[in-house]
Amino acid sequence: MFHRRRFLAAAAAAVAGFQIVPRSVLPGADQEPPSQRLNIAGIGVGGQGGGVLRQLAELGQNVVALCDVDSRYAARAFQAYPQAETFQDYRVLLDRRRDIDAVVIATPDHMHAPVTVAALRAGKHVYVEKPMAHSIEEARVMTRVAQQTGLVTQVGNAGHAGEGLRLTREWIQGGLIGAVREVHCWSDRPGTFWKQNMERPTETPPVPDSLDWNLWLGGAPERPYHPVYCPRAWRGWFDFGTGAMGDMAVHNMDPAFYALDLGLPVMAEAQTSQPLMPESYPAWSIITYHFAARGDQPAVKVIWYDGGKLPPRPVELEPHRQLADNGIYFVGERGTILGGGWSGTPRLIPESRMKETQLPPKSIPRSIGHHAEWIRACQQRKPEGAQAGFAYSGPYTESLLVGNLALQLQKPIEWDAAAMKAVNAPEAEPLIRKKYRAGFGIEA
Numbered sequence: 001m002f003h004r005r006r007f008l009a010a011a012a013a014a015v016a017g018f019q020i021v022p023r024s025v026l027p028g029a030d031q032e033p034p035s036q037r038l039n040i041a042g043i044g045v046g047g048q049g050g051g052v053l054r055q056l057a058e059l060g061q062n063v064v065a066l067c068d069v070d071s072r073y074a075a076r077a078f079q080a081y082p083q084a085e086t087f088q089d090y091r092v093l094l095d096r097r098r099d100i101d102a103v104v105i106a107t108p109d110h111m112h113a114p115v116t117v118a119a120l121r122a123g124k125h126v127y128v129e130k131p132m133a134h135s136i137e138e139a140r141v142m143t144r145v146a147q148q149t150g151l152v153t154q155v156g157n158a159g160h161a162g163e164g165l166r167l168t169r170e171w172i173q174g175g176l177i178g179a180v181r182e183v184h185c186w187s188d189r190p191g192t193f194w195k196q197n198m199e200r201p202t203e204t205p206p207v208p209d210s211l212d213w214n215l216w217l218g219g220a221p222e223r224p225y226h227p228v229y230c231p232r233a234w235r236g237w238f239d240f241g242t243g244a245m246g247d248m249a250v251h252n253m254d255p256a257f258y259a260l261d262l263g264l265p266v267m268a269e270a271q272t273s274q275p276l277m278p279e280s281y282p283a284w285s286i287i288t289y290h291f292a293a294r295g296d297q298p299a300v301k302v303i304w305y306d307g308g309k310l311p312p313r314p315v316e317l318e319p320h321r322q323l324a325d326n327g328i329y330f331v332g333e334r335g336t337i338l339g340g341g342w343s344g345t346p347r348l349i350p351e352s353r354m355k356e357t358q359l360p361p362k363s364i365p366r367s368i369g370h371h372a373e374w375i376r377a378c379q380q381r382k383p384e385g386a387q388a389g390f391a392y393s394g395p396y397t398e399s400l401l402v403g404n405l406a407l408q409l410q411k412p413i414e415w416d417a418a419a420m421k422a423v424n425a426p427e428a429e430p431l432i433r434k435k436y437r438a439g440f441g442i443e444a
Contacts (some may be wrong), residue, residue, distance in 0.1 A: 009208065036379055038101045043090045043115055046073035046231060048129055049106025052156065055371050056104070068094045072210035073231045074118050081329060086173060088212050090115050094122045101125060102378050108154070108234045109241045111218045113138035117442045120145045125378040130155040132247030132390065132397040136420060137433040139401070143394030153391040154374040154386040157249050159343030161367035168339055168346045169259040174275035174347070174360030177332025183256045183302045184311035187341065188246035188325040190281070193306050196236035196243065197283040201226045218232065219436035236281050238408065243281035244306035245400045248326065251342045255328055256302050257396050264395055265289045268403045269412040273307070276410060284309050287403040304403065314338065318347040405431055
């Protein structure tokens with residue numbers, strides 16, 4: 001159980017010499033000046049969520065409420081913001097704290113959509129950690145609700161605000177390597193940061209006193225508590241995480257999706273370690289996505305490697321150089337661009353060509369910073385100001401998750417985006433459109 005502690009906003013503000021009142025009582029609330037501070041709540045604050053809140057606080061925003069199902073795991077965040085009211089249940093927080101402008105959501109993947117949809121319907125701007133969603137239907141519903149409400153959304157893919165992503169698009173759209181028909185992306189994860197290829201444990205240890213296991217499960221199917229799931233260990237389980245696609249492909253494949261305007265795949269196929277466990281992602285995978293031609297851009301194949309698998313060595317890479325643990329490279333008709341992980345800085349290879357080539361001019365507006373652009377977009381109520389918002393991240397997340405369908409079902413998936421259907425795999429329906437435990441759904 002938590003000990004509730006509510007500090008009135010006016011009392012907290014008095015220390016700083018001003019008074020905060022709910023926005024709803026201010027005249028001209030729809031035209032808030034950009035300098036207005038946001039009242040922010042964090043939901044899932046024990047890990048990455050605490051880090052995001054810290055960056056937002058450093059940018060001058062007010063952290064006024066915190067919610068986590070595990071008070072011990074969240075203790076550092078609770079101590080960092082002693083004036084913030086604490087909760088275990090996000091539904092109680094959203095019901096009671098009507099003064100909140102925005103929420104930061106950093107729960108395990110399986111609860112991103114239920115919490116996000118509830119927050120949007122409560123009138124709150126949303127920053128949700130990557131991956132945006134756990135299922136394809138969730139990505140569509142979240143995108144639709146955001147559009148309907150006109151609220152600002154952002155997905156925690158910080159590399160999307162970086163220089164590397166923009167340079168990659170400018171070079172490719174500027175024809176630096178000609179038409180691109182093949183892209184390779186990779187990560188050393190899983191294995192180095194979390195485990196996969198596991199069987200469900202049979203032991204049933206007691207639930208820690210600090211944890212509400214029912215709330216942690218949320219919409220996922222009932223199962224006994226075990227520390228192999230939480231905290232931090234959930235990524236490798238089908239019911240809770242999205243494996244390498246949600247943790248790292250969301251970063252390392254982003255330059256391909258952004259620079260090539262890929263849209264949604266028409267097919268995905270997967271190779272994996274064998275045998276595939278019934279409830280856990282494999283030790284490694286290689287997932288091949290097929291995208292149709294777009295305008296004057298040809299059809300393209302994007303290949304993902306994880307768990308220690310690496311792509312073929314680019315022929316232009318100098319003999320003394322090795323591929324990094326995370327990265328991406330584009331194979332064009334007239335050359336190859338090699339980029340770092342997390343949408344890192346691109347380079348033409350070999351390096352001699354990089355030094356002698358006239359690069360296309362910079363033409364894309366630069367970001368003021370991933371978190372700063374979300375704050376400004378919320379203050380101005382301009383969803384388009386958050387460049388990793390749901391309008392972009394929804395289709396991108398769906399593309400990644402089509403690959404997970406091929407992985408989990410161990411067969412190629414022919415994807416009909418208009419129907420949101422795997423045309424050759426009716427057995428994919430429960431993965432595309434999840435069922436939820438009562439009280440935790442998205443009410444699609």
